[in-house]
Amino acid sequence: MTAPVTRFAPSPSGNLHVGGARTALFCYAYAKGRGGKFLLRIEDTDQKRSSDAASLGFLKDLEWLGLRWDEGPEFEAPDGSRVGGGPHGPYFQSERLAIYDREIARLIAAGKAYEAFDTAEELDAARAAARAAGRPYRYDGSKALALSPADRARLAAEGRPGVVRFRSGERAVTIHDEILGDATLPAGEVDDFVIRKADGYPTYHFAVVVDDETMGVTHVLRAQEHFNNTAKHLLLQEALGYRRLTYGHLPLIFNPDGSKMSKRDKDRALREAVVAAGLEASPAGDDGRPLVDHETFLRWKGDKTVQLAADAATAVADAMGVALPEINVEDFRRSGYLPEVLVNFLALNGWSPGNDLEKFDLAFLCSRFDLDRVVKTPAKFDRAKLLAFNLDAIQAMDAGTFLRRLRAHGERYHPEFLRTLGEPRLAILAAASQPRSKTLDEVFRGNRALVVAxxxxxxxxxxxxxxxxxxxxxxxxxxxxxxxxxxxxxxxxxxxxxxxxxxxxxxxxxxxxxxxxxxxxxxxxxxxxxxxxxxxxxxxxxxxxxxxxxxxxxxxxxxxxxxx
RNA sequence: GGCCCCAUCGUCUAGCGGUUAGGACGUCAGGUUCUCAUCCUGAAAACGGGAGUUCGAUUCUCCCUGGGGUCACCA
The missing domain is CATH 1.10.10.350 (Arc Repressor Mutant, subunit A)
Structure with a gap:
């Protein structure tokens, strides 16, 4: 068997969600434990989502966790080493349009895909009708399929934006999954889905299939929410004459109450705190100006659907002295969790090595990780246990290491603290705090009195x-x-x-x-x-x-x- | 609602026909300590329900119930 190639393929975002981090971790461990490669690819086929440099903030989170990609976007790590690049680029889907167009042309030529010109209104109406009738919505391609080449030319000439749909052929599809086993979706479950949007970009389904093929990916490990999509991908692979890949769908990670872990949790927590404190205006920052402009603040406070920018939310929470629930890897870092602990704990959500063993590092995970020990059930993220693990790791550190890591955390998140205290006094603080600290951050949070006049x-x-x-x-x-x-x-x-x-x-x-x-x-x-x-x-x-x-x-x- | 998947302590999980059902976090009760936090001792805590298969089911099959996912020109 040849060395496996896995990939982590997030859409561009400034932050890495813990769920995504766990997926990346398993992809990494599976490949690296078998002498294979771990790829990173940016799924930026949605033009509505920005994909500028700032939106790739999660790269530093992956690196912080120790998950360096063998191929993918180029990135300079804090230690100066370069990560990424590779022979299968570009690794941004938005830069691979020509490849997708070529493959789509092949499908159209083979009669396996066709253009359709339905309007959004028509589609919405069809969906609404299906919903009203209590039936699942399936695209009806009969109208588009009946179009003659002349019709198509005319519609295109009118400037009517068209999409390309895949001719799925209405048949049952069996998915082989290394974690969940086999599952067969009956005929009719997969309809003629869109593979190229009116803006010329491919949809996720199409880009994924083409890229996994052209990048040499062998194993697809992703969240269980993608399970049903696999049928589409299988059909596409077959129509395009691609290799068959090995799939493994990972259980989801939820909040303790069973809800999805989302950035909205932070807004919710902050809003509750603001309301409880009876705050009518945004707290002021160091410069005396409100952290959030008044209008935005009031709109956010009064409307549960409005979200505050991540930076603004943490700034306000900081000013109020409230802790927001950690959702992204960066949140955990800021809260003073150690990357090796997060890696360890994340791995435990969905996998275990057996033998009552639960403390291990990334190298161990790589050497032992296998799909047959991934559990099928969704996990609820238990912050209390993570905190206990972090405490254990801090207690196990030698004093010099703790001081060094505490200083690094302080430099990043509490620079004013380090300035006022200075090195000798920081050393005393570190020694005094280590036995009673569960996180790096609480040393700073709990000792503000030391740095006030x-x-x-x-x-x-x-x-x-x-x-x-x-x-x-x-x-x-x-x-x-x-x-x-x-x-x-x-x-x-x-x-x-x-x-x-x-x-x-x-x-x-x-x-x-x-x-x-x-x-x-x-x-x-x-x-x-x-x-x-x-x-x-x-x-x-x-x-x-x-x-x-x-x-x-x-x-x-x-x-x-x-x-x- | 259709389709697909899943089901062990509160939580993360071990278990792969015969176990006093194990560990960890949390909880509770004690103890140590200048506060806090550590730390130490101990305890309570689970196989969702019903049919099968079997000498024997937590473990295999089916049904129910419950949970999750998915049904976009998002990924």
């Missing part, structure tokens, strides 16, 4: 804060005032986590019955404004002596005279 730090007035500061005898506030003196006695040069812990342990021994918690919590509130942070002595070390003492003073002043 001392004089703008706000001490929250929550139950938990009041308990830490005002309850007990002596109160946390009392202890805080005294502890400050002990801290002030430590010179800057000795201001380290170990030294601070030693000092505070001594202090607690003398003033809090040895209960370090009595001292730690008021300190935490004083310097972070809240009751949650990494270990307090690490926090104090990161802030430094001056900042620590200043924040304690401000806290003391803010709560002076307050009672529980």
């Amino acid at each position: 001392d004089d703008v730090l706000v001490h929250e007035r929550s139950k938990a804060v009041e308990k830490a500061l005002l309850k007990g005898e002596p109160t946390g506030l009392d202890l805080l005032a005294k502890a400050k003196e002990s801290l002030a006695a430590i010179p800057s040069a000795e201001w380290s986590p170990a030294r601070l812990e030693q000092a505070m342990n001594e202090f607690a021994g003398g003033h809090a019955g040895g209960n370090i918690g009595k001292v730690a919590q008021p300190l935490r509130v004083a310097v972070t404004g809240g009751t949650v942070s990494p270990p307090i002595f690490d926090v104090l070390a990161i802030l430094g002596r001056d900042s620590t003492l200043r924040r304690i003073d401000r806290c003391l002043a803010a709560f002076a005279g307050a009672t529980a």
Whole structure:
């Protein structure tokens, strides 16, 4: 058997959906595990969808996951290596029109395809009628087929845009699927579908078949939603005299509630948050201007069918401090998931190696992946489990690796954070955060207090804060005032986590019955404004002596005279 | 609605005629800890229903039910 060639063939988009990522992953693993090739092809035959450079943003997502294509669009990876290219290009369908035209001409000449001039209105009416009669719609080609060459010439001369339809021949088609087994679609299920649109572009069905043939593809792994389409492709392959391909249709991935995972989930979540917060206008960005212009914002807020641009949505969510559901690979990256974890988890949705094994890397997947272990049932995407996997991976990292990867994430998503903190303090933060972080991002999200100026730090007035500061005898506030003196006695040069812990342990021994918690919590509130942070002595070390003492003073002043 | 596909804990799944139906996440109950989070112990939790086939069905067949996909000049 020759080495397999698989392909991932998305329509152009700025983002790679997790479902698409899983498909790409399986295509990659199948080919690479067998010494074959993994191709990437852009299905941009819909002129309504843009296909400029920006719309290929998902290439970086594939690369980030470690899925480099042997052939396809050219791309320069962050490490400088070049991906893509190849002898079967162009890899954009919009640049392959001549090939499709040639093949369509062959079909027409052989009487296997014909031009049709139905208007959209006629087609809509026919569909509506079928629907009203409770029957599935099938195109009736009798009218178009009855046209004489002269008729066609006349219609074309009138400027009537025509399409080309494939003459399917109304017969049963059996699909052999390596995952689902065989299935036979009865005669009449496939009608005379369009293969060339009025704008001259081929339809998906036609382009796929031609490209898979001309690019040497041997195995088609795609989502199950394409299953019925396979019948069309089989018919086309036969009419064109092409090779037979091996098919495998992958189970779909859904939301936990069974709905489709779509970008709309983000809009929905954000809209709910906006409504819950009673927001009447877009939050402002750093420049003081609204993140979304007022009109757009109101239209979006009031109309569930309107979607916000992806960037705008994340900006607004960020400003509001709400987390949006991750849908695209980029979302998971931004949320601080590790690519190897996402790869691992994605593979587990629809496949498993058996033997109760579920932690593995891409190389392992490549070596073990096979179609006979792909499940047939759709999966619901369980973010909680993904998060647990991410945690495990972070815990398993050595400290140096964690620091490096944390820094890389920060540089990309929280540059201001890195600027203010600087390298030595970032290292302390990393060491303090690693044991308690489920994602790279929460280190930044959870420690904003570390990068705000001392004089703008706000001490929250929550139950938990009041308990830490005002309850007990002596109160946390009392202890805080005294502890400050002990801290002030430590010179800057000795201001380290170990030294601070030693000092505070001594202090607690003398003033809090040895209960370090009595001292730690008021300190935490004083310097972070809240009751949650990494270990307090690490926090104090990161802030430094001056900042620590200043924040304690401000806290003391803010709560002076307050009672529980 | 027609056609096609599917069906094991809440979720992802293992199982390929005989198992105390396994693992993981989550959940619950304890424990450790300066908060949070880790971490440790333990527990509860599934073969959708009905007919067959068989000495024996989670496993094979059929029906029902339920779920999904698809019926475009989108891909």
